[in-house]
Amino acid sequence: MELLVTIIILALVFDFINGFHDAANSIATIVSTRVLTPFQAVLWAAFFNFVAFFISKYIIGEFGIANTVSKTVMEEYLSGEIAMKVILAGIIAAILWNLLTWWLGIPSSSSHTLIGGFAGSAISAWGWGAVHGAVVLKIAAFIFVAPFVGMFVAMLLSILIENLCKRANPHKANNWFKKLQLVSSALFSIGHGMNDSQKVMGIIAAAMIAAHSLGLAGGINSINDLPTWVPITCFTVISIGTMSGGWRIVKTMGTKITKVTPFEGVVAETAGALTLYMTEIVKIPVSTTHTITGAIIGVGATKRLSAVRWGVTKSLLVAWILTIPVSALMAAIVFQIINLF
Numbered sequence: 001m002e003l004l005v006t007i008i009i010l011a012l013v014f015d016f017i018n019g020f021h022d023a024a025n026s027i028a029t030i031v032s033t034r035v036l037t038p039f040q041a042v043l044w045a046a047f048f049n050f051v052a053f054f055i056s057k058y059i060i061g062e063f064g065i066a067n068t069v070s071k072t073v074m075e076e077y078l079s080g081e082i083a084m085k086v087i088l089a090g091i092i093a094a095i096l097w098n099l100l101t102w103w104l105g106i107p108s109s110s111s112h113t114l115i116g117g118f119a120g121s122a123i124s125a126w127g128w129g130a131v132h133g134a135v136v137l138k139i140a141a142f143i144f145v146a147p148f149v150g151m152f153v154a155m156l157l158s159i160l161i162e163n164l165c166k167r168a169n170p171h172k173a174n175n176w177f178k179k180l181q182l183v184s185s186a187l188f189s190i191g192h193g194m195n196d197s198q199k200v201m202g203i204i205a206a207a208m209i210a211a212h213s214l215g216l217a218g219g220i221n222s223i224n225d226l227p228t229w230v231p232i233t234c235f236t237v238i239s240i241g242t243m244s245g246g247w248r249i250v251k252t253m254g255t256k257i258t259k260v261t262p263f264e265g266v267v268a269e270t271a272g273a274l275t276l277y278m279t280e281i282v283k284i285p286v287s288t289t290h291t292i293t294g295a296i297i298g299v300g301a302t303k304r305l306s307a308v309r310w311g312v313t314k315s316l317l318v319a320w321i322l323t324i325p326v327s328a329l330m331a332a333i334v335f336q337i338i339n340l341f
Contacts, residue, residue, distance in 0.1 A: 001216050003084045007207040010091045012237050015200040017095060018110040019049070019241020021102045022196060022288055026189040026242070029265030029296070035181045044182070045189040046242040052193030053235035063223075063231060064283035065195060068135060069202025070209070070223050072115055073122045077130045078206055079213030085338050086125050087207045090117035093331035101319065109287030112323045114199050115139050118206075120328025121335040139285055143320050146275060146286040147294025154271035154298030161267065162302075177262035184269035189242075191276030192288045197234040199285050204230055264299040271295040290320060 026048075027041035036044060056063055077083060094117040098110055115136065122130045165173050205223040212219030220226060272292040279286045 001211075001218070003081070003088065004207055004211045004216055004218055007084065007088050007091065008204055010088065010095065011200050011204050011207070012233065014091055014095050014098070014110075014114065014203075015197065015234055015237040016241035016244075017098050017102070018196050018200070019046075019238040020244040021098050021110055022192060022242075026185055026192055026269075026292075028292075029268055030181050030185045033178065033181065033262045033265050035178050035262065035265075041185070042243050044185060045192075046239040048186045048189035049193035049197075049239040049242050050235050052190045052197065053231060055190060056194050056198070057231065060194075060280070063198050063201055063226075065198035065280065065285045066201035066205060066226075066231075067223050068139075068283050069115065069118075069199050069285055070205045071132050071135050072118045072139075072202075073130055073206065074132055075209070077122065077126055078209045080210065081214065082125055082339075083210035083213070084207060086121045086335060087118065087203060087210065089121035089124075089335035089338050090114070090119075090331045091203065092334050093117040093120065093327050096330060097323070097327045109143070109289050109320060109323050110196060111199055111285050111287045112139070112143060112320070113327045114203065115285070116324035116327035117331040118203065119324075120331035123328070124332035124335045125339075140324055142279070142284055142286045143290060143324075146279065147290040147297070149278070150272050150275045150291045150294030151298035151301070153274055154267050154295040155302050157267045157271055158264075158299055158302040161263070174262055177266050180266045181262055181269070184266045184273065187273035188269040188276070188288075188292065191273045191280070192242075193235060193238060194280055195276055195285060195288055197231070197238045200234045200238075201226065201231055202285075204234070264296075268292060268295040268299045271298065287320075 026045040027036075027038070030036050030044075031038050031041050035041075073083075073086070077086075091114075094110075094113045097113045097117075119131045119136055202223070205220070205226050208218060208220040208226070209222065210219075212221055269292070272288070272295040275291045275295070276286070276288060
């Protein structure tokens with residue numbers, strides 16, 4: 001029972017870190033364009049992170065991404081104390097990598113960190129056959145697909161809105177886009193809450209399924225039996241994490257990739273939100289970080305290719321590619337250490 005409680009607590013710690021690590025995704029543009037102060041912006045984003053719970057539960061009617069994450073490891077392996085140790089090692093590795101990338105100001109993916117950690121510790125325990133290859137490959141593919149879709153949607157929106165507003169008074173249009181940034185930021189924050197909270201839910205569900213095999217209190221037979229307090233807690237904790245900010249990454253996202261105006265902020269956040277909603281429909285956990293970064297690049301590239309600081313973008317891409325293998329390796333090492341006790 002102690003192991004299950006430890007896993008749940010650490011999963012919520014990761015959820016909190018995810019919130020402040022990814023806060024920049026929702027608020028970087030709205031802060032850099034001075035529509036809201038940093039404090040106002042994190043409160044705004046946190047509120048809509050939590051609103052996402054009601055949308056997922058009562059409008060969409062399911063937590064499909066949580067189900068996908070819980071299936072990273074084959075269900076037949078999710079039994080016994082070893083399975084609990086595998087999950088624990090994966091969470092610890094994910095927390096370590098998230099803290100490191102936050103400290104360095106690198107907007108890496110919390111999603112892929114968690115998936116990499118879970119898969120890496122499972123491989124260390126049982127070998128490659130324990131991992132659901134199709135699920136992991138699909139998630140890994142979206143390291144490239146999500147930012148590309150975000151970029152493409154942002155470019156289309158930029159061209160469309162520029163043509164619709166070409167006769168508008170520039171000063172009035174700028175004021176309108178400042179107001180619209182409140183809407184676009186809210187839309188993206190909802191997408192962030194729906195996507196990222198469910199990843200932690202999936203990990204907790206896997207731990208509870210393993211606990212059921214041991215006959216422990218709090219165990220469940222499948223993710224469909226997940227108690228209501230789990231999603232509510234996950235959405236609440238990520239909201240609190242978002243309120244804690246993540247100013248190092250705000251700087252990278254809001255200023256270092258390309259200069260962002262209110263118009264570009266609206267386009268980038270709307271494109272990012274639409275991308276996240278699409279992936280919610282197909283139940284694929286993606287990186288909100290990758291998505292909004294791709295959208296910001298798309299906005300910059302629409303002006304001119306030189307408006308994007310490609311050197312920064314190249315560094316981000318390297319960090320994204322390394323996230324899954326590095327977090328998997330870290331988790332494998334952590335599992336071997338845990339397994340000694």
